[in-house]
Amino acid sequence: xxxxxxxxxxxxxxxxxxxxxxxxxxxxxxxxxxxxxxxxxxxxxxxxxxxxxxxxxxxxxxxxxxxxxxxxxxxxxxxxxxxxxxxxxxxxxxxxxxxxxxxxxxxxxxxxxxxxxxxxxxxxxxxxxxxxxxxxxxxxxxxxxxxxxxxxxxxxxxxxxxxxxxxxxxxxxxxxxxxxxxxxxxxxxxxxxxxxxxxxxxxxxxxxxxxxxxxxxxxxxxxxxxxxxxxxxxxxxxxxxxxxxxxxxxxxxxxxxxxxxxxxxxxxxxxxxxxxxxxxxxxxxxxxxxxxxxxxxxxxxxxxxxxxxxxxxxxxxxxxxxxxxxxxxxxxxxx
Amino acid sequence: xxxxxxxxxxxxxxxxxxxxxxxxxxxxxxxxxxxxxxxxxxxxxxxxxxxxxxxxxxxxxxxxxxxxxxxxxxxxxxxxxxxxxxxxxxxxxxxxxxxxxxxxxxxxxxxxxxxxxxxxxxxxxxxxxxxxxxxxxxxxxxxxxxxxxxxxxxxxxxxxxxxxxxxxxxxxxxxxxxxxxxxxxxxxxxxxxxx
Numbered sequence: 001x002x003x004x005x006x007x008x009x010x011x012x013x014x015x016x017x018x019x020x021x022x023x024x025x026x027x028x029x030x031x032x033x034x035x036x037x038x039x040x041x042x043x044x045x046x047x048x049x050x051x052x053x054x055x056x057x058x059x060x061x062x063x064x065x066x067x068x069x070x071x072x073x074x075x076x077x078x079x080x081x082x083x084x085x086x087x088x089x090x091x092x093x094x095x096x097x098x099x100x101x102x103x104x105x106x107x108x109x110x111x112x113x114x115x116x117x118x119x120x121x122x123x124x125x126x127x128x129x130x131x132x133x134x135x136x137x138x139x140x141x142x143x144x145x146x147x148x149x150x151x152x153x154x155x156x157x158x159x160x161x162x163x164x165x166x167x168x169x170x171x172x173x174x175x176x177x178x179x180x181x182x183x184x185x186x187x188x189x190x191x192x193x194x195x196x197x198x199x200x201x202x203x204x205x206x207x208x209x210x211x212x213x214x215x216x217x218x219x220x221x222x223x224x225x226x227x228x229x230x231x232x233x234x235x236x237x238x239x240x241x242x243x244x245x246x247x248x249x250x251x252x253x254x255x256x257x258x259x260x261x262x263x264x265x266x267x268x269x270x271x272x273x274x275x276x277x278x279x280x281x282x283x284x285x286x287x288x289x290x291x292x293x294x295x296x297x298x299x300x301x302x303x304x305x306x307x308x309x310x311x312x313x314x315x316x317x318x319x320x321x322x323x324x325x326x327x328x329x330x331x332x333x334x335x
Numbered sequence: 336x337x338x339x340x341x342x343x344x345x346x347x348x349x350x351x352x353x354x355x356x357x358x359x360x361x362x363x364x365x366x367x368x369x370x371x372x373x374x375x376x377x378x379x380x381x382x383x384x385x386x387x388x389x390x391x392x393x394x395x396x397x398x399x400x401x402x403x404x405x406x407x408x409x410x411x412x413x414x415x416x417x418x419x420x421x422x423x424x425x426x427x428x429x430x431x432x433x434x435x436x437x438x439x440x441x442x443x444x445x446x447x448x449x450x451x452x453x454x455x456x457x458x459x460x461x462x463x464x465x466x467x468x469x470x471x472x473x474x475x476x477x478x479x480x481x482x483x484x485x486x487x488x489x490x491x492x493x494x495x496x497x498x499x500x501x502x503x504x505x506x507x508x509x510x511x512x513x514x515x516x517x518x519x520x521x522x523x524x525x526x527x528x529x530x
Contacts (some may be wrong), residue, residue, distance in 0.1 A: 042524050046522075046524050048403065048522045048524075049522065049524065051403070051404070051407060052407075052516070052518075055407045055411055055515060055516060056515055058411060058414070059414050059415060059418040059511050059512050060512050062419070063418065063512075073419055089403075089404055089407070092370055092404065092408065092411075093407060093411050095370070096370065096373070096374075096407075096408050096411040096412050096415070097411055097412075097415045099412075100374060100411075100416055100419070101415060103374050103377075103378060103388070104388060104416060104419060104420060105419070323375075324371075324374040324375045324378065325372075325375060326371070327370050327371050328370070
């Protein structure tokens, strides 16, 4: 069969990224123009600033991606673009660029859900085996899903309140850490020990759901109480205590699902899959149950377009193409 | 053939021009559907008059001022088009186009209105810009007009394409990468406030 080359475009938040992916699993070239430094000045992503930056860099990123792959647009078999969920104004830039290329070169347009992208990022590292248990952990998601085949999602559990990444970011703020909060909490946690006694979320619950807002609130309350009593907090220890409890509560649910459904493949997706403590704990868990663990390479964990090209491949094979009325959607979920 | 794209307001304007004439012009009321309609409308317009998209040798895009999202749609399409097919591109702002479109023996104050105020351009009778463009709140219009001599034009709806064609060489060619929206208005975070 002829090799299939897909251009992936991702602009859902604060990275303008494009990639060329061969047969859904090999990254030929990847460019990521990050806006992180600019948003760090404001303490978080400012949507209008993000949209402006995407518009400025979109053709530069395209040029760089083609150059690195030594390819022309004519060589591509499809243009894939993130259309949901994300910041509408940001998504729009990637979508308009994708539509223009699809129209001008008569190449099929494929819309990709950002979360599907995170899941299929795994194919760039280890091909997904079915059936698989998928753990999705990011700034907007904490889900446990069974996948029996491509784009088939059976949801076992979700977060009842905050997503794990969101909890990390809020804890970062309480600890006075800079944006991006999550990775900074992790860095700090590495230097600390699990000293503070924080409540384990959903301790006696046997569902597959998650909850992080109670844990987050206890961190905030603890900081406030200590402040009132004028007791100094060891921030590294608090970061470590938070991380230990948060990650262990995830591991507990993953273990429950692996056991009850007797699954032998586990894939992890989303920005928080870059967290090394989570990776370590998952590694320990899969050894115990003789399960195959797949975690994307770090570069494919955070927002990038390679994962969009990878996620578009099964859709390309099914000929699930979009027309030029494609519109961004801020909240549309795939499951 | 040149393709003109204007997405600065909810009326999408697409036109095709050559060196002498306006071949076709379409005004499409998009009402917040610019994103779904722009490429489709360009496609339809070209098909209607039997022009191949590869026959477009130059893009002229209105880069503002106006709806931020709107101008980003036009600008993104235009710069992607020009870059990917390696054709010429010019960015032109709607205030200059407005000034070109009105004849006056006096100085001209042209405007683009948004829900809270006006983007204003101050030109002489030869369409030379006299001041940097400004954005003012609706309540400040009167004092602006009191301090600026000339004829005020409240938002021109249809620009004069023949004048644009005549003056097209005055608008410089740029690379696709350089084409960016003209916002004028600062966003809140730049004023020190979190939006």
